Amino acid sequence: MDAVKSYKCPCCSDALIFNADTQMLHCQSCGNEFPFDTLSELDAGNEGASKPSKYNWQRYEERNFDADLSDFSAFSCSSCGAEITGDSSLGAAICPYCGSNAIAKKQFEGSLCPDYIIPFKVDKKAAMKAFEDNFKTAPFLPDEFRDKKRIEQMQGVYVPFWMFDCSCNAQITYDAQRTTLWSDTNYDYTKTDYFRLIRKGSVDFENIPADGSSKADDAHMESIGPYDYSEAMEFRPEYLSGYFADRYDVSSERCVDRANERVKNSTIEVFGDTTDRYSLVIPQSTCVEFSDGKIRYALLPVWMLNIKYNGQNYHFSVNGQTGKVVGEYPVDEGKKKRYFAKLLAIGYAISAVVAVLLLL
Numbered sequence: 001m002d003a004v005k006s007y008k009c010p011c012c013s014d015a016l017i018f019n020a021d022t023q024m025l026h027c028q029s030c031g032n033e034f035p036f037d038t039l040s041e042l043d044a045g046n047e048g049a050s051k052p053s054k055y056n057w058q059r060y061e062e063r064n065f066d067a068d069l070s071d072f073s074a075f076s077c078s079s080c081g082a083e084i085t086g087d088s089s090l091g092a093a094i095c096p097y098c099g100s101n102a103i104a105k106k107q108f109e110g111s112l113c114p115d116y117i118i119p120f121k122v123d124k125k126a127a128m129k130a131f132e133d134n135f136k137t138a139p140f141l142p143d144e145f146r147d148k149k150r151i152e153q154m155q156g157v158y159v160p161f162w163m164f165d166c167s168c169n170a171q172i173t174y175d176a177q178r179t180t181l182w183s184d185t186n187y188d189y190t191k192t193d194y195f196r197l198i199r200k201g202s203v204d205f206e207n208i209p210a211d212g213s214s215k216a217d218d219a220h221m222e223s224i225g226p227y228d229y230s231e232a233m234e235f236r237p238e239y240l241s242g243y244f245a246d247r248y249d250v251s252s253e254r255c256v257d258r259a260n261e262r263v264k265n266s267t268i269e270v271f272g273d274t275t276d277r278y279s280l281v282i283p284q285s286t287c288v289e290f291s292d293g294k295i296r297y298a299l300l301p302v303w304m305l306n307i308k309y310n311g312q313n314y315h316f317s318v319n320g321q322t323g324k325v326v327g328e329y330p331v332d333e334g335k336k337k338r339y340f341a342k343l344l345a346i347g348y349a350i351s352a353v354v355a356v357l358l359l360l
Ligand SMILES: [Zn+2]
Pocket: 009, 010, 011, 012, 013, 014, 027, 028, 029, 030, 031, 032
């Protein structure tokens, strides 16, 4: 025997009773009436969206590359602990992550083969220009940040990224309202309609990046994108000539949470775009389920620059494909003071002139 199901009013949560006249369920508190079908649809929608979210990712199987790598060396930085690969041309190098020159060559012990690589497209000259242009009009920029010699210490690094692809099936319910206002000669009217919105659908994601290097600044690596993945190439060691290459030390499993979060948030954003006909929308429950979750390992090009100022290290990253610059510069307090002192002096001079004019 089917269990007797009691329904609650979707508007005010009070119990609904069957109205024999209208053959609908009636709410004695708010007076609304609901057909059975509407309530079962609503129920099904709520059930779907209140299920726990499910994230399934395939395991990543790593593989080493077997090409001739005799030209490569391993470098390790005793200051920040970075372990990176570079070709022999990078003899007396400084660490791209922390700017220290306490970086020593070690025996190269093979490296992981990425699934793909985006080769550097912005060369050093162009990266330096991008950096200079970015801070050209920066107010009170310390002189150290315009010093060509320092900017020249910029180094190209292939940063390891985990790339996540998946399909995301989601169901989100919202409580929504639409308000209509009108007036006649006697009164102003406000009508508020209440809705329960149920949105179902699937969104495909490709190349959601999460950097796999503990040395790379996560915030920089998140804002340095987007990269154009149509230019991704199958890996060849030749792409590394003249550049450093880091290998991951943060496993894909540890990056999965970041990827889940991004997929979930982007899906919520896409679904949110379908609710803009309402004046107020409050999400009630969200359930996402991933399918075809694939993880790939990629090397992406980044120019890195470290500038020391007032005992602090300022790190900058330039996208090696697009030239986008990320990083914050400090303000030269001396320059700022002198600027405001000058402004103040001009202010005094102007008021002195006005005072003199008034006296005339
Ligand atoms: Zn009610």
